[in-house]
Amino acid sequence: MKQLQLARIHRSSGAEMVSFVGWEMPLKYTSIAEEHMAVRDAVGLFDISHMGEILVRGEAAADFLQRVTTNDISKLGLLDAHYSTVLNERGGVKDDIFVYRLGEREYMVVTNAVNVEKIYGWFMQQASGKVDIEDVTPKTVMLALQGPKARQVLKQLTEFELGGLKRFKAAFMKVADLPLFVGCTGYTGEDGFEIYLMGEAASNSARAEKLWYALMRVGEEVGIKPCGIGARDTTRLEAGYVLYGNELTEEITPYEAKIPYAIKLEKGEFIGRGALMEQKTTGLKRVRIGLRMLERGIPRKDCKVRNGIRKP
Template sequence: MGVAETQRTILYDKHVELGAKMVPFGGFEMPVQYDSIKAEHRAVRDAVGLFDVSHMGEALIEGASALDTLQTILTNDASKLEVGKAQYSLMCNEKGGTVDDFLVYQLAPEQYMVIPNAANREKNIAWLKQHAKAGTTVSDVSDDYALLALQGPKALDVLQPLTDDDVGAIGVFRFQADVAVDGRSAIVSRSGYTGEDGFEIYCRTADAGAIWDALLAAGESARIKPCGLGARDTLRFEARLPLYGQELTETISPLEANLGFAVKVKKDADFIGKEALAAEKEQGPTRKIVGIEMLDRGIPRTNYPIFDANDNEIGHVTSGTQSPTLGKNLGLAIVKADDASLDTEIIVGVRKRKLKAKVVPTPFYPGG
């Protein structure tokens, strides 16, 4: 069996021209950084940054039974959607573990778009097709769309001059279809993955290069920076936004990951995993994702073991870094619920050393 070929987004040549360091991620060659991760992170916190996230998938769920299909697959209540509104939701397995998390957009009365993570695109779309009700069509339209994320407090200042539509009027987790951005039609969503205000722009793949260039040009006075996946990860980490494969997996439930707001066990529909999640909600999860701050010198990294004061292993680090905003060595970790209280002192196994840390509040960065 041959190795799967790594794909490139339509903007690959743009990234190379800008000096990006390209790395494999989710089956694509993606820019991890251009300048430096810290500089790009800082640009998004203070001004504005532009990301190519066209590796993300897009699937259309259409038909008279489309809502019923979503209601039996997703943990959130899709009946609360309306045209122009987006919703965060999750797909779970029968045990309540997470198959994936994504945004759901209602484009029309019987048409929805879901945005699976890149690495899970084929798995998710197969899952959607497998569980679709009669009268629902599931289509993978990922190759038809590019996705640009314009993020930061000056995002509106950059985007507005490129369109006659009042994009400032788009509310958080709302979107407007058929916005002319630099004269090219796009879906503009007030959403992102950074903890800052911003927009996600879905455009035709062929239009992505022109819109990318127009946004960078319009953002020059705001000191816009093209940003890679490295800064995207540190930004989402500070905001305690989960990364699939780390804070969410098929063995980590949404409730363990503090995502109970998106799990509606009282909705009428019997969705996959509902029974397990209802029981977990009633009894309380036995594990929880918590924030940790290192007390000893060292950075907690993914999968480093965590111990209690009596040297019993109680969990592991899911993500960790030195926070560019706060300058502290921080981590997200899944630990036994009994050890999840704020200020609980724990031990992190960092290579052959055991270093002190404590449980701290999250999100680490509450702004945006």
Template sequence: MKTATTPQVQRLKRTALYRLHRSHGAKIVEFAGWEMPVQYCGVIEEHLAVRQRAGLFDVSHMGEVELSGPHALDLCQRLTANDVARIKIGQAQYNLLLNENGGTIDDIVVYRLEADHFLICVNAANTDKDFQWILGKSQGEAEVRDTSCRYVQLALQGPLAEKILQRLTPLRLAEIKSFHFSFGAVSGSHCLVARTGYTGEDGFELYCDPDLGEGLWSNLMDAGSDLGLQPAGLGARDTLRLEKGYPLYGHELDDNTTPLEAGLEWVTKFSKGSFLGKEALLKQKQAGVKRKLVGLEMTGPGIARSQYPILKRDDLIGQVTSGTKSPTLGKSIALGYVRAQEADVGNDVEVEIRGRRVGARIVALPFYHR
């Protein structure tokens, strides 16, 4: 007689700030295997705080992979689209991990800590996949380590971010330019302070030891209390990135989507030498892409959501990948892929929303400009 077995339920991960978020009334949701705050007081209020003042995000669910050794740069160059050799110590770079077909394994940020030491920030859902991919391709060229558990990552974003952070650090923040970073004390905690972000606003991402995370969060909130700093969740982070036209992995990017289709040819440096997927991308570039990522502005009522069909005169021409009602613009906006010949700005199309066709227009990206 067989005994019934209870299926194993994978326990969701929590960041070092989980209890703090709970105590401050955050609404917690599952995201990429983590229990994360989706909002505090409300997505729209948090979104507008970032656009007008500043917001503080816990993004410690993001993963970190470190590459070190004499051939670490060679490994970075071979596995990514951008030219890592161009960045100096203290600089960061937006980049893409590619497969043999030119598909996007992940979009990443590479930090050059030393000449032969790189920190790669990867998407939360892809941490193990990316680590195993890099490790499998390393062939002993470099030491590859998943160091995600060593970091809390906080994102202080908005036009007042520098003013708030400067109250807590002796670092000269005005000298840290976009996609540059420095190491220093923030309220007594040793941090990597990077002028990077995912909101379309000025801001900083701070990496520190997990034991220091709660104190750093609280000190930042105290330092910005008189300037309207608000805690912000993943809901606002998504609407902010969407207004700026930034891709989200699993929506605008995946293993079968190339940078040429996603409007990321600027990240792809064919001149740097050999890299994984280069031949496939050169063939695609020569032949022309069959589909393109576009911005959509709804001209009729409704919000276009992921996987909604995009039509032109009864002809299915594409699919929505992300959509929302823009808090800044007061309009319904979306990203989606359409046939290349239908991707011109100004083209009027329709989005099928729950069986109803609603007018939309292809517009230039980004939707929002500072």
């Protein structure tokens, strides 16, 4: 099982560790409900280093990503980000991803942990011409600082002017004297940041530990809580965000999953476009919908949903 660089800190903080897609991950530190509410009311800190990071570089990088992803790469300015998907030829979702433009000819694709090898292999299979593809997941530590007070916490550790860092924007900056890449993105429905310690800076756990401790220290006065994957799931569910393996699979299209904003048919040809065009013409036979809970509780995968009077 793969180990997080911060595993020692998680255990010493009382985390309940569980196996998740080949990684040992913190499920919770206190309770999922308490961590969930910290994200909603104050700020939570997640270790999400299990997520995948793939660098795509070269003269043909933009053309390559335009063909293998569904959003419009040509609209990404320097240090912009957008949400997108990678499809199979049938229009089914191989993964939903974030794409950051790091440089003129350099992009970073952030994948779900369960799909890193699949997407890297698919990219390598589809690549041709002047494009270089590198899986840098093993050399990256990724944290998520999420909640209405996330900006207040981060600004105490950096000289970078965070006022200009709006949703789907990113920047290289120093935080706690560590060189980081920071995106104003997240998976909770709150304001916040996803923080990347990459390359040589992530080569030993001491730097990752320094970053974690610094964020927890300055966040103490506003009620920061360490959060596990349990609260990550409940916050994304409450926000209506899809999760691969649940609302997204290779048998579900983006239109069926109700994420049309990740699709730009007008940009031209890309893998899976034909299948999506057909769906637009013929209509959908199924679609994801949201449900509002009438009683306290967390809806889980495979829970029964009934239409009408509850059976005794």
